[in-house]
Amino acid sequence: MINNNRDYYKTLGVPKSASQDEIKKAYRKAALKHHPDRNPNSSESEDRFKDAAEAYQVLSDPDKRRVFDQFGHAGLQDSGVGGFRSFDDIFDLFGDIFGGGGVLGDLFGFGGRGRRAGPQPRQGPSLKVEIVLSFQDVMSGVEKTVSLRLNELCSKCDGTGAREGAKRDTCSACNGYGVVNQRSGFFMVQATCSTCEGVGTTVMDPCKPCKGSGRVRVKREMKVKIPPGVDDGSRMRIRGEGEPGDNGGPPGDVYCFLRVKPHEFFERQGDDLYCEIGISFSQAALGGEVEVPTLDGTASLRLRSGTQSHQLYRLRGMGFPNLEGHGQGDELVRVVVEVPTKLTGEQEELLRELAKTDGKKVGPRKRSLIQKFKEYLE
Numbered sequence: 001m002i003n004n005n006r007d008y009y010k011t012l013g014v015p016k017s018a019s020q021d022e023i024k025k026a027y028r029k030a031a032l033k034h035h036p037d038r039n040p041n042s043s044e045s046e047d048r049f050k051d052a053a054e055a056y057q058v059l060s061d062p063d064k065r066r067v068f069d070q071f072g073h074a075g076l077q078d079s080g081v082g083g084f085r086s087f088d089d090i091f092d093l094f095g096d097i098f099g100g101g102g103v104l105g106d107l108f109g110f111g112g113r114g115r116r117a118g119p120q121p122r123q124g125p126s127l128k129v130e131i132v133l134s135f136q137d138v139m140s141g142v143e144k145t146v147s148l149r150l151n152e153l154c155s156k157c158d159g160t161g162a163r164e165g166a167k168r169d170t171c172s173a174c175n176g177y178g179v180v181n182q183r184s185g186f187f188m189v190q191a192t193c194s195t196c197e198g199v200g201t202t203v204m205d206p207c208k209p210c211k212g213s214g215r216v217r218v219k220r221e222m223k224v225k226i227p228p229g230v231d232d233g234s235r236m237r238i239r240g241e242g243e244p245g246d247n248g249g250p251p252g253d254v255y256c257f258l259r260v261k262p263h264e265f266f267e268r269q270g271d272d273l274y275c276e277i278g279i280s281f282s283q284a285a286l287g288g289e290v291e292v293p294t295l296d297g298t299a300s301l302r303l304r305s306g307t308q309s310h311q312l313y314r315l316r317g318m319g320f321p322n323l324e325g326h327g328q329g330d331e332l333v334r335v336v337v338e339v340p341t342k343l344t345g346e347q348e349e350l351l352r353e354l355a356k357t358d359g360k361k362v363g364p365r366k367r368s369l370i371q372k373f374k375e376y377l378e
């Protein structure tokens with residue numbers, strides 16, 4: 001509807017002698033100020049925004065401007081001026097001003113919203129895979145082969161989904177933009193086109209092997225090189241080995257989740273390995289060489305005489321290599337003195353002899369503790 005009492009020059013705040021450039025500038029300014037994204041739920045701004053558009057529609061067109069200058073609104077009655085049903089009409093009409101890269105495009109991101117940008121490249125889906133490792137794998141590093149089930153581009157149609165030689169057709173629901181504008185109350189809201197799922201094209205004559213999807217399910221084996229020193233629960237990302245992207249987007253990645261199986265007798269703490277071995281009382285008392293397990297076999301450990309139960313011995317550099325290259329962990333051996341549960345007659349004889357040399361009666365050690373405690377109380 002044309003407002004018959006409106007002065008378009010006043011609406012845009014320009015003199016009658018204004019140049020096209022000045023009119024354009026003034027309109028941009030007004031449109032920015034009253035833009036619906038900036039003034040949500042303001043019907044006054046909505047009116048101003050539409051008024052400015054109407055004014056610009058007339059004054060930017062030399063023919064209409066001449067008619068307006070000469071005859072006023074009456075002269076424009078049948079020219080189809082104004083009557084914008086929605087903001088979309090305004091944006092459509094003044095695409096040169098609102099288009100991506102323009103002032104409004106930059107400020108409100110019309111280009112970025114994909115309004116006229118067409119289907120956007122999208123990265124393909126990433127995949128997850130679990131890799132189980134042994135302590136030995138962590139020690140030396142290892143190459144593992146994993147099998148993946150994933151969608152790949154159909155080789156028959158090169159991923160287009162269209163039968164050989166045929167082309168994809170522009171989606172009629174969204175005219176190839178991949179998005180549709182829906183009015184939601186006061187606003188225009190963009191939604192992904194449901195007909196083409198945002199791709200902007202549809203297939204009339206689908207490729208047979210992939211049924212028009214452009215993707216086929218395949219099983220693929222992949223070799224993964226795992227460096228030494230990795231930890232349980234760590235994650236490795238292998239770029240570009242996931243599923244193909246859409247609209248020229250990059251492929252997804254493969255995430256390898258590493259699980260390190262617990263070891264029969266080793267425990268891990270950082271780069272160090274822990275284990276426990278049993279030694280006899282005489283070995284503890286006299287010292288000597290004992291054989292201890294390592295990840296790749298055995299090593300010999302020299303016990304000091306008078307070793308106490310649960311004492312820790314350190315085998316330097318026998319642990320895991322550090323993942324970041326900071327040397328190598330150690331192996332820590334806890335020696336536990338084991339008391340025999342069965343003695344031969346000879347052993348018992350010898351132990352009794354030994355006990356005599358202590359000069360003590362063989363009895364519970366607790367007694368002296370109780371004694372000490374009593375003294376303390378007195």
Ligand SMILES: [Zn+2]
Binds near residue numbers: 159160
């Ligand atoms: Zn195909």
Ligand SMILES: [Zn+2]
Binds near residue numbers: 178
């Ligand atoms: Zn569509």
